[in-house]
Amino acid sequence: MSPQDNGPKPVELTILDRVADELDAAASQYPEGATAPSTLSTIVGAPCRFFSKLVYTAGYGVSYGLVFPALLLARVVPKENSLIQGMSDGAHDATAMAAQSAGNVRAMLGVSDDPYRVQGAEPPALTAGV
Secondary structure, three states: OOHHHOOOOOOOOOHHHHHHHHHHHHHOOOOOOOOOOOOHHHHHHHHHHHHHHHHHHHHHHHHHHHHHHHHHHHHHOOOOOHHHHHHHHHHHHHHHHHHHHHHHHHHHHOOOOOHHHHHOOOOOOOOOOO
């Protein structure tokens, strides 16, 4: 034996020992009988937030990419023009068609525009002078 081997050898911790120590430290933060917060919501929440942000960004980009050039063109071209009149009539007809289509979809789904009908209650009576 060499003179350097006099004392006890230091214990080297393995990775599993370190993980166990971390788990013990995390478990000691909660009183006995308490449950730790669910990580499922954080696991599922991250992709949902990513997908939501992706859909928002795509919608924003498409609407901005279509509306900005249309408005720029409408500002540049004189208003007493058949192109502008056609764009105005087309926008009006598209709005009417979208409203009609949305109404058809709501009717198919059984959803009403009236919030009282959705809840199954009658609208409140109007009283004068209250």
